[in-house]
Amino acid sequence: MKYVVNTNYLDVQDFLTDCIINYDTKGENFGNQKRNSLRLFKLGAQTINIKSFKVPNIVNQIAYKFFRKSKAQRSYEYASKLIDLGIQTPEPIGYYEFTSLFLFKKSYYISTQLDCDLTYRELTRDLNYPEHDRILRAFTRFTFTLHERNIKFLDHSPGNTLIKKEGDAYHFYLVDLNRMEFKPMSFEERIKNFSRLTTHKSMVKTMSDEYAKLSGEDFNTVYSLMWQETKAFQDKSTQKKALKKKLRFWKA
Known part of the structure; x- marks a missing residue:
């Protein structure tokens, strides 16, 4: 031991x-x-x-x-x-x-152990969650801060960011940390880092809008790439699940 x-x-x-x-x-x-x-x-x-x-x-x-x-x-x-x-x-x-x-x-x-108020996942399940837009934009600013500090969180997915409200502010805590890289990222890498978070086009638009403001990039450029990467991840995930289902069938 x-x-x-x-x-x-x-x-x-x-x-x-x-x-x-x-x-x-x-x-x-x-x-x-x-x-x-x-x-x-x-x-x-x-x-x-x-x-x-x-x-x-x-x-x-x-x-x-x-x-x-x-x-x-x-x-x-x-x-x-x-x-x-x-x-x-x-x-x-x-x-x-x-x-x-x-x-x-x-x-x-x-x-x-951190007792949080919600995770990012709640935002994907309930688009009418109280202050949904405000929390999503704050989350996007948090992700921008990660990128600016050269933190590439490879498991940036819905359950891995805990959100706690203190007073009028939302605070974000990362969990499930074993897959990370610490390095400067290209614009493409930064936007791809959002690809695992949601399937909702409205959420992608909001995150793209906020990230464009923070980075100085054009909104249409950010949104086009973020939605493209989101769709690519979802397609890959669907194919992976179908393959696993086939393998389970043949094993049975």
Whole structure:
């Protein structure tokens, strides 16, 4: 077992280790358990969130053991980097990894639990959500800030931005952080970064309008590219689902 714990939490390291060792029998299930498991644990008056990544396939077990950082390690390091760059995310607490002599097995990422008011997904499900336009434009400004700070969030999708209203302002927090790049982006890369967010043309128009104002680019140029990239992602996603359905049929 290998682990790294934030210096702010060294005094509760034994508690964290106990949570990891007894992960399957303690804590409370949280959110979608389909791909990876999330559980909540009480730490005094605070709640912490532990994400358990599933054991990777045999190729990646070798890769993560010898050549690549684990998803848990990347999540922890990227969270710390985001905070240094002035981008909000639940506070990173630590990560744990389990390996055998030649293979990588399980990994866990620990952060504080953030109780949000909504995620971007609610905006896609309810176009009449209160202050929909205002929140969407604020989200677009937040994404522009990511781009200006050379943050390419590869999993920029509906469930991965938590939104919290404080007073009259909306604040945005990134989660599911293991896939990121930190580099300057071309205009095309920036606009493509919106492609996974919504299928609604009206939302794409609003985001294009706000991004055009921020970037100084022409609205029609931004909108044309953003809608084109959105459609391309949706078409690819549809094809992927159809292929999976066929494979499941042949396996059955």
